[in-house]
Amino acid sequence: MPALLVRHLLWAAALCAAAPVHAESFITRLLNKPVPGGVAVVPLGDGPTAPVATYLDRRTMVLRDDGGQWIAVVGIPLGTRPGTQRLAVQEEAGTRTLDFQVGTKTYVAQHIKLKNKRQVNPDPADLARIEKETAEQLAAYRAFRPQGPSNVMLDRPVAGGRLSSPFGLQRFFNGEPRNPHSGLDFAVPAGTPVKAPAAGRVVLVGDYFFNGKTVFVDHGQGFISMFCHLSGIGVRVGQDVARGEEVGRVGSTGRATGPHLHWNVSLNDARVDPAIFIGAFKP
Numbered sequence: 070m071p072a073l074l075v076r077h078l079l080w081a082a083a084l085c086a087a088a089p090v091h092a093e094s095f096i097t098r099l100l101n102k103p104v105p106g107g108v109a110v111v112p113l114g115d116g117p118t119a120p121v122a123t124y125l126d127r128r129t130m131v132l133r134d135d136g137g138q139w140i141a142v143v144g145i146p147l148g149t150r151p152g153t154q155r156l157a158v159q160e161e162a163g164t165r166t167l168d169f170q171v172g173t174k175t176y177v178a179q180h181i182k183l184k185n186k187r188q189v190n191p192d193p194a195d196l197a198r199i200e201k202e203t204a205e206q207l208a209a210y211r212a213f214r215p216q217g218p219s220n221v222m223l224d225r226p227v228a229g230g231r232l233s234s235p236f237g238l239q240r241f242f243n244g245e246p247r248n249p250h251s252g253l254d255f256a257v258p259a260g261t262p263v264k265a266p267a268a269g270r271v272v273l274v275g276d277y278f279f280n281g282k283t284v285f286v287d288h289g290q291g292f293i294s295m296f297c298h299l300s301g302i303g304v305r306v307g308q309d310v311a312r313g314e315e316v317g318r319v320g321s322t323g324r325a326t327g328p329h330l331h332w333n334v335s336l337n338d339a340r341v342d343p344a345i346f347i348g349a350f351k352p
């Protein structure tokens with residue numbers, strides 16, 4: 070083979086190797102589960118400053134991935150219909166929209182028997198209390214602190230324990246349909262320490278009708294954990310917690326049939342499947 074041609078081929082091979090391969094980033098590979106109750110990771114380009122992305126009028130998390138690309142990590146509400154969804158992206162150059170696709174996922178049904186009838190059909194005084202408590206918790210989910218999370222793949226908040234009720238279960242209490250299960254349950258004994266799965270700030274603690282003793286930890290950029298049915302709370306509002314720091318103990322306060330940890334994960338005010346963030350998602 071003539072030397073010039075060989076050199077040419079080598080040069081071409083080198084160019085190929087250097088060309089951007091656009092392999093999926095670490096975060097995309099692990100978190101991109103674009104289904105109702107899942108997460109869409111949407112690439113936003115590689116400009117010098119972080120774009121601001123909003124979905125359903127809520128600001129979404131925006132991170133730089135390991136390839137230097139900006140990505141929006143978008144929570145998809147459980148009630149979303151499969152099909153095209155739209156993200157609004159604000160950059161220095163102006164505003165644009167980006168479409169992404171949401172696929173389907175089937176969630177199974179669960180029937181629960183509760184002896185306490187008031188927890189199935191609360192009386193009027195309970196309803197007033199529930200309304201106030203719901204508003205307080207929704208406000209916590211809607212907060213957006215600009216600082217990003219310490220980690221997006223989360224630690225399990227409790228050691229051991231099987232995953233009991235999965236996220237998204239369509240629930241029937243004493244035969245009556247109620248809201249689907251908004252979090253993930255861990256079957257662990259009362260008193261088990263509950264640890265922050267990422268660093269964050271305690272933004273709400275309460276003792277609620279349904280959720281019992283509850284702690285909200287804001288991990289940053291609308292990425293929020295809620296732990297409920299606790300027997301005890303070891304933190305106060307405004308406190309910064311390190312990854313792995315204890316926030317409370319497992320219990321069965323509120324509407325719970327026995328001791329377990331119920332953990333919600335929220336992104337842009339959408340409750341999403343916590344299993345995604347601990348590598349336990351089942352499509």
Ligand SMILES: [Zn+2]
Nearest residue numbers: 252253254331
């Ligand atoms: Zn639960």
